[in-house]
Amino acid sequence: MSDYINTEPMQEIFVFETSQLxxxxxxxxLYSEKKNGLESQINxxxxxxxxxxxxxxxxxxxxxxxxxHSVEDVFFHLRENKPPQVDYMxxxxxxxxxxxxxxxxxVKIKNKEESYKxxxxxxxxxxxxxxDLKTSRTGEEINRSAHExxxxxxxxxxxxxxxxxxxxxxxDCEMESMRAFAVIHTLQQVAYGIxxxxxxxxxxxxxxxxxxxxxxxxxxCCRLPESEVRQFLEETMFLRELTIECEPVHAxxxxxxxxxxxxxxxxxxxxxxxxxxxAEADKLVNLSKQNFISxxxxxxxxxxxxxxxxxxxESMVTQNPELKGLExxxxxxxxxxxxxxxxxxxxxxxxxxxxPLSTTFQKMNRIVRDMSKKLEKDIVFEITGxxxxxxxxxxxxxxxxxxxxxxNAIDHGIETREERILAGKGEIGKIxxxxxxxxxxxxxxxxxxxxxxxxxxxxxxxxxxxILQRPASDMTDKEIYSIILLPGFSxxxxxxxxxxxxxxxxxxxxxxxxxxxxxxxxxxxxxxxTFSIKIPLTLAIMDGMTVRVGPATYTIPTVSIRESLKIRxxxxxxxxxxxxxxxxxxxxxPILRLHRIFNVxxxxxxxxxxxxxxxxxxxxxxxxxxxxxxGEQQVVVKALPxxxxxxxxxxxxxxxxxxxxxxxxxxxxxxxxxR
Amino acid sequence: MASILEDxxxxxxxxxxxxxxxxxxxxxxDYGIEIKYVTEIIGIQPxxxxxxxxxxxxxxxxxxxxxxxxxxxxxxxxxxxLDYTDRTCIIVIDxxxxxxxxxxxxxxxxxxxxxxxxxxxxxxKTGFNNxxxxxxxKLGNEVKLLLDCGKxxxxxxxxxxxxxxxx
Numbered sequence: 132m133s134d135y136i137n138t139e140p141m142q143e144i145f146v147f148e149t150s151q152l153x154x155x156x157x158x159x160x161l162y163s164e165k166k167n168g169l170e171s172q173i174n175x176x177x178x179x180x181x182x183x184x185x186x187x188x189x190x191x192x193x194x195x196x197x198x199x200h201s202v203e204d205v206f207f208h209l210r211e212n213k214p215p216q217v218d219y220m221x222x223x224x225x226x227x228x229x230x231x232x233x234x235x236x237x238v239k240i241k242n243k244e245e246s247y248k249x250x251x252x253x254x255x256x257x258x259x260x261x262x263d264l265k266t267s268r269t270g271e272e273i274n275r276s277a278h279e280x281x282x283x284x285x286x287x288x289x290x291x292x293x294x295x296x297x298x299x300x301x302x303d304c305e306m307e308s309m310r311a312f313a314v315i316h317t318l319q320q321v322a323y324g325i326x327x328x329x330x331x332x333x334x335x336x337x338x339x340x341x342x343x344x345x346x347x348x349x350x351x352c353c354r355l356p357e358s359e360v361r362q363f364l365e366e367t368m369f370l371r372e373l374t375i376e377c378e379p380v381h382a383x384x385x386x387x388x389x390x391x392x393x394x395x396x397x398x399x400x401x402x403x404x405x406x407x408x409x410a411e412a413d414k415l416v417n418l419s420k421q422n423f424i425s426x427x428x429x430x431x432x433x434x435x436x437x438x439x440x441x442x443x444x445e446s447m448v449t450q451n452p453e454l455k456g457l458e459x460x461x462x463x464x465x466x467x468x469x470x471x472x473x474x475x476x477x478x479x480x481x482x483x484x485x486x487p488l489s490t491t492f493q494k495m496n497r498i499v500r501d502m503s504k505k506l507e508k509d510i511v512f513e514i515t516g517x518x519x520x521x522x523x524x525x526x527x528x529x530x531x532x533x534x535x536x537x538x539n540a541i542d543h544g545i546e547t548r549e550e551r552i553l554a555g556k557g558e559i560g561k562i563x564x565x566x567x568x569x570x571x572x573x574x575x576x577x578x579x580x581x582x583x584x585x586x587x588x589x590x591x592x593x594x595x596x597x598i599l600q601r602p603a604s605d606m607t608d609k610e611i612y613s614i615i616l617l618p619g620f621s622x623x624x625x626x627x628x629x630x631x632x633x634x635x636x637x638x639x640x641x642x643x644x645x646x647x648x649x650x651x652x653x654x655x656x657x658x659x660x661t662f663s664i665k666i667p668l669t670l671a672i673m674d675g676m677t678v679r680v681g682p683a684t685y686t687i688p689t690v691s692i693r694e695s696l697k698i699r700x701x702x703x704x705x706x707x708x709x710x711x712x713x714x715x716x717x718x719x720x721p722i723l724r725l726h727r728i729f730n731v732x733x734x735x736x737x738x739x740x741x742x743x744x745x746x747x748x749x750x751x752x753x754x755x756x757x758x759x760x761x762g763e764q765q766v767v768v769k770a771l772p773x774x775x776x777x778x779x780x781x782x783x784x785x786x787x788x789x790x791x792x793x794x795x796x797x798x799x800x801x802x803x804x805x806r
Numbered sequence: 807m808a809s810i811l812e813d814x815x816x817x818x819x820x821x822x823x824x825x826x827x828x829x830x831x832x833x834x835x836d837y838g839i840e841i842k843y844v845t846e847i848i849g850i851q852p853x854x855x856x857x858x859x860x861x862x863x864x865x866x867x868x869x870x871x872x873x874x875x876x877x878x879x880x881x882x883x884x885x886x887x888l889d890y891t892d893r894t895c896i897i898v899i900d901x902x903x904x905x906x907x908x909x910x911x912x913x914x915x916x917x918x919x920x921x922x923x924x925x926x927x928x929x930x931k932t933g934f935n936n937x938x939x940x941x942x943x944k945l946g947n948e949v950k951l952l953l954d955c956g957k958x959x960x961x962x963x964x965x966x967x968x969x970x971x972x973x
Contacts, residue, residue: 443871769873771866772875772905774875774904775856778859781857786868791868
């Protein structure tokens with residue numbers, strides 16, 4: 132079918148919905164694992180799997196729907212029969228496999244890849260699990276479980292009859308499977324607990340042949356007496372023969388093999404049961420069911436651009452030089468009002484791009500779980516402040532660094548159980564992930580209570596790998612610790628599955644740098660390590676210091692500015708290559724004259740008339756020489772036109788209040804260009 | 807139905823734009839560019855210099871919140887630079903979603919030149935700049951050099967490479 136219809140928009144929705152459901156499911160599973168058992172969430176899991184099954188079947192992703200179907204079977208059994216002893220740990224493992232499978236398939240669909248994997252080994256696990264659950268009734272056909280939820284019958288206790296109907300179609304009617312499907316579909320209106328032979332009614336020749344030869348056997352429960360059922364079924368088109376056997380049903384479900392696992396599943400039913408459960412569980416579900424609309428990010432960016440323009444044109448109007456010296460009380464009042472509204476508008480647009488960190492943080496749950504199982508370390512993982520909101524662009528950049536840091540913390544940081552006991556610590560390791568707002572920044576703090584960083588080891592390794600730039604005796608503890616963020620550094624001798632290849636930590640640094648953040652490391656031998664990541668709230672707005680160089684203005688990101696200073700000519704040291712340097716508090720910094728680098732006419736060539744700004748990036752500092760400081764302000768970052776491509780030392784541009792353009796200096800690449 | 811109408815409109819638009827050229831002067835020569843590329847014409851504006859650019863790219867300007875690069879066509883054609891005056895104009899053109907401003911001495915008019923009045927440029931390399939000129943249009947007694955907008959924008963890379971090899 133998908134060949135004929137343009138399924139693109141539907142597919143988009145499918146991908147979006149399914150990935151949301153999968154995320155929700157993962158949260159539920161991990162959450163209930165902590166709370167010992169999935170029992171309270173069976174209904175919710177069933178509902179999610181049911182939705183996934185339905186939508187994937189509709190989109191013809193049969194592997195997903197088959198898998199979802201067998202998960203549904205298991206949870207159906209759990210819900211209806213409440214088996215007393217269930218290995219929930221094992222089930223959780225299987226469920227996580229299911230989640231991974233569906234997740235990866237959805238990604239494939241999103242990327243329009245064709246190679247759909249076969250879920251049969253997971254399905255096998257599930258069916259085995261289900262049959263283990265039903266050991267008392269071995270030999271029973273697992274696949275005969277409930278076909279569909281949503282029948283109108285609420286009370287399985289008062290059903291009267293179970294029927295077995297064999298339907299054969301006229302010989303030349305063609306498309307037997309479709310007709311069989313239609314019969315079952317109409318039956319669902321009056322009956323429940325429907326099962327049928329052949330089990331899979333598909334539009335295939337083999338299926339058609341089977342129905343042609345043996346007819347369609349349907350077993351179902353129904354309140355209607357036999358005569359009415361017969362009448363009902365006789366309305367079927369192209370019907371050749373119909374036999375109906377009636378088997379009265381006992382109140383005791385166990386005795387009736389036919390219907391025992393074919394009991395109806397009702398959504399209304401499940402919500403009813405839910406109400407008695409702890410409010411906490413409901414809260415978890417509600418958390419992921421907020422009211423959202425998804426908007427194309429392009430539109431958001433455009434909106435932000437327009438609002439940015441509005442803010443600029445507002446100040447172009449209200450601070451128009453032609454208004455100078457005029458007494459315009461009414462105008463000023465109106466202008467203030469306009470300013471207030473545009474400011475508010477800007478805030479709202481910014482907040483629209485903000486997303487809570489919770490999804491990123493929840494992902495970490497999974498990593499901690501998998502790793503602690505594999506490495507056999509017991510670890511408690513605590514998350515606080517996950518509701519902290521950060522710009523969407525930034526979230527994309529911090530997920531990888533966090534994964535690396537957490538892997539490192541578990542692999543290298545937390546000791547094995549025996550080591551912990553020897554060190555006199557609790558058997559169970561602890562990792563906390565915290566996010567908080569402070570000023571215009573967000574702090575993400577990852578703490579573990581492991582063995583801490585080995586200072587001596589780091590120095591030794593750094594010397595071995597020749598990445599030490601200064602004598603170790605000169606360095607503060609923090610500086611030594613931050614060596615581990617340099618490329619090609621790994622203290623772990625052997626490479627494990629999770630970490631230790633010496634890539635990774637520099638990825639952390641790189642990714643955090645990309646969003647204008649910083650990483651600080653603090654560690655106490657024996658008691659643990661703390662990584663503090665500072666990231667800005669948003670990439671689109673940044674604090675910048677505007678400086679003047681001759682006729683041009685430039686903006687330097689405030690994060691990289693350490694200090695600014697006036698100097699005298701004789702403070703400057705010159706080497707034979709005419710490289711200028713300056714000694715500040717015993718440290719020697721090179722001086723970069725911005726007008727030389729950017730080749731503009733400087734207002735002044737004399738160092739004592741201008742001002743030096745000490746800037747730092749990636750632990751390297753230089754002094755930048757400019758004519759004068761204009762002031763610090765928040766600027767809206769804009770990209771340079773594509774035609775100009777990349778310019779060394781410039782990361783973008785911004786519009787100043789008077790409509791003129793100021794280039795934003797990229798300190799890191801400025802320092803690199805110096806080399 | 808609506809789409810058919812739209813198509814018709816577009817065809818009409820193209821028809822009205824076809825054979826029409828915006829003409830401008832650089833020194834003594836008259837040039838023309840196809841009107842379909844032209845977005846607007848603005849007076850000279852304060853230009854922000856950007857480092858590392860070839861000299862004919864003067865920098866970037868702020869066009870109502872949109873940042874676009876500007877190119878001095880005189881320098882692009884290796885002519886003597888001329889100070890900008892009130893008469894200096896920036897023609898904003900849009901090619902393949904790229905907006906760029908062209909700085910020219912003066913803008914003259916929009917002229918219609920029929921296809922039969924357009925000659926191919928002389929094949930020999932003797933004429934100056936003829937790699938940017940894709941045709942020569944006759945308009946009454948005057949001759950307009952019709953520019954290939956795409957070439958003005960894109961050929962600089964090979965040129966840059968060439969100059970780098972020489973260095």
